Amino acid sequence: MPPHHIAFGGFSHESNSFAPSQDVGLDHFLARRDRPPLLVGDELFDGLAQGSFPTTGFLRAIGPDARLHPLAWASGGAGGLVSDEAFEHVSGALLARLPAPGELDAIYLELHGAMATPRFDDPEAELLRRVRQAVGATVPIVVTLDYHANLSPDFARLIDGAVVYRTYPHVDRLACGEIAARLVQRLAGRGRVRGVALVHLPFLIPLQAQSTLTEPSRDIAAQSLADAGDIVSRCYAAGFPLCDTPWCGPSVMVHATNQATADAACHALVDRLMAARASFAVRLWPCEEAVSHAMRRARGPGSGPVVLADVQDNPGAGASSATTGILASLLRQDATDAVLGILWDPAAAAAAHALGEGARLTGSLGGHADAIDQPALAGPFEVERLGNGRFTTTGQVAGGNPTDLGPMALLRLGGVRVVVSSVRMQAFDPAPFHHLGVDPARAAILVLKSTCHFRADFGAMAREILLVEAPGDAVADPMRYPYQRLRAGVALRP
Numbered sequence: 001m002p003p004h005h006i007a008f009g010g011f012s013h014e015s016n017s018f019a020p021s022q023d024v025g026l027d028h029f030l031a032r033r034d035r036p037p038l039l040v041g042d043e044l045f046d047g048l049a050q051g052s053f054p055t056t057g058f059l060r061a062i063g064p065d066a067r068l069h070p071l072a073w074a075s076g077g078a079g080g081l082v083s084d085e086a087f088e089h090v091s092g093a094l095l096a097r098l099p100a101p102g103e104l105d106a107i108y109l110e111l112h113g114a115m116a117t118p119r120f121d122d123p124e125a126e127l128l129r130r131v132r133q134a135v136g137a138t139v140p141i142v143v144t145l146d147y148h149a150n151l152s153p154d155f156a157r158l159i160d161g162a163v164v165y166r167t168y169p170h171v172d173r174l175a176c177g178e179i180a181a182r183l184v185q186r187l188a189g190r191g192r193v194r195g196v197a198l199v200h201l202p203f204l205i206p207l208q209a210q211s212t213l214t215e216p217s218r219d220i221a222a223q224s225l226a227d228a229g230d231i232v233s234r235c236y237a238a239g240f241p242l243c244d245t246p247w248c249g250p251s252v253m254v255h256a257t258n259q260a261t262a263d264a265a266c267h268a269l270v271d272r273l274m275a276a277r278a279s280f281a282v283r284l285w286p287c288e289e290a291v292s293h294a295m296r297r298a299r300g301p302g303s304g305p306v307v308l309a310d311v312q313d314n315p316g317a318g319a320s321s322a323t324t325g326i327l328a329s330l331l332r333q334d335a336t337d338a339v340l341g342i343l344w345d346p347a348a349a350a351a352a353h354a355l356g357e358g359a360r361l362t363g364s365l366g367g368h369a370d371a372i373d374q375p376a377l378a379g380p381f382e383v384e385r386l387g388n389g390r391f392t393t394t395g396q397v398a399g400g401n402p403t404d405l406g407p408m409a410l411l412r413l414g415g416v417r418v419v420v421s422s423v424r425m426q427a428f429d430p431a432p433f434h435h436l437g438v439d440p441a442r443a444a445i446l447v448l449k450s451t452c453h454f455r456a457d458f459g460a461m462a463r464e465i466l467l468v469e470a471p472g473d474a475v476a477d478p479m480r481y482p483y484q485r486l487r488a489g490v491a492l493r494p
């Protein structure tokens with residue numbers, strides 16, 4: 001059998017429609033952050049050989065027999081809307097490298113599923129439409145998607161199989177890429193898949209209630225399948241509620257060899273979700289109460305830090321990572337031996353580097369660039385440690401990625417040490433803490449700007465975990481989002 005010709009690439013971003021100050025332009029995709037910058041053509045092989053991206057898993061599993069055609073790959077992480085310029089640039093780089101019609105047996109794309117631009121509610125479907133225009137209507141397309149994908153009917157019809165992350169924290173990105181490689185091999189050269197079913201749940205699920213470390217999400221996500229007889233793939237996507245588009249929210253999508261199988265497999269999982277509807281609930285703590293509880297617990301029996309998750313200032317959901325709500329509360333209550341990260345403040349990091357370690361830094365910290373009204377915190381601060389921000393991640397969510405967060409500083413205010421960066425990164429990995437000489441396991445109180453990913457590496461060390469409702473643009477309660485584009489009839493909570 002001649003080798004299959006397979007094109008591959010990726011374009012992903014998670015768009016928070018309610019954080020306009022975090023909108024991302026082309027520069028964002030061209031800079032190295034906690035992931036590589038835009039890669040084109042052969043750069044994909046070296047650029048994605050390490051790390052923990054789905055494309056890395058795809059490349060490891062696709063096998064030596066495939067003739068690979070690298071396209072382009074860019075990952076924005078999370079923020080506001082992607083600018084139309086950035087969308088056109090990255091899409092253009094990907095489309096320009098597609099072989100001519102008739103030369104391909106299959107395509108693999110690493111997408112997210114919750115990107116939005118000012119022009120497109122569903123830019124990923126738009127990208128797929130253009131790919132189909134370029135390569136012809138019959139080439140099978142397999143995608144990997146984030147667990148937070150918001151899937152549209154157009155999107156489902158444009159692809160032939162999908163692998164959605166089955167974990168939140170997302171610790172299975174590599175594995176999903178490997179599964180996608182096997183699906184691509186199954187479908188290559190066989191034309192389009194005939195059965196497609198997509199059903200949206202009639203409610204949204206807040207991010208903090210989506211963790212697969214607990215029920216009901218653990219059981220639901222485990223029902224996702226790939227390459228199971230007539231079922232090509234069955235995916236549960238929990239949805240990204242902060243993206244104000246018509247098809248926002250949880251859904252089940254099935255691709256199968258025939259429509260009856262797709263419908264049956266889809267409805268079986270939808271029924272399971274509907275039965276679990278009442279159990280998607282998680283308590284959020286008011287800020288002051290969370291801090292006083294943490295201080296009490298930290299003095300009591302047990303070991304490891306009390307972890308306060310600053311869920312609403314999670315940059316991984318498009319927040320600024322610059323709010324000071326919990327920090328101010330720790331200082332007001334005279335907390336000791338507390339560590340907070342990762343606070344985004346390029347100006348404070350630059351000022352600390354200008355002064356040097358051991359200096360006293362006046363001025364203020366955090367609090368700016370938010371859609372919400374959040375004050376900066378007044379100094380002075382002690383510059384305890386400096387770092388150049390270059391390290392390789394070591395955690396389970398996205399380990400092995402060469403990272404550049406720009407100048408970093410460890411600033412001390414009373415009993416609190418703050419890890420400050422010049423580039424935003426969610427606190428899901430211990431490496432940025434170790435980079436500044438901080439062992440997070442030894443803190444009494446550990447404040448992490450993260451909703452759920454932190455659990456993968458900080459969960460086991462935690463004495464107790466509290467999800468805290470402090471100021472931030474990743475508002476936890478969908479009842480408070482000013483939706484304008486969401487389809488009618490969706491309940492904003494389970």
Ligand SMILES: [Zn+2]
Pocket residue numbers: 146147148170
């Ligand atoms: Zn996600």
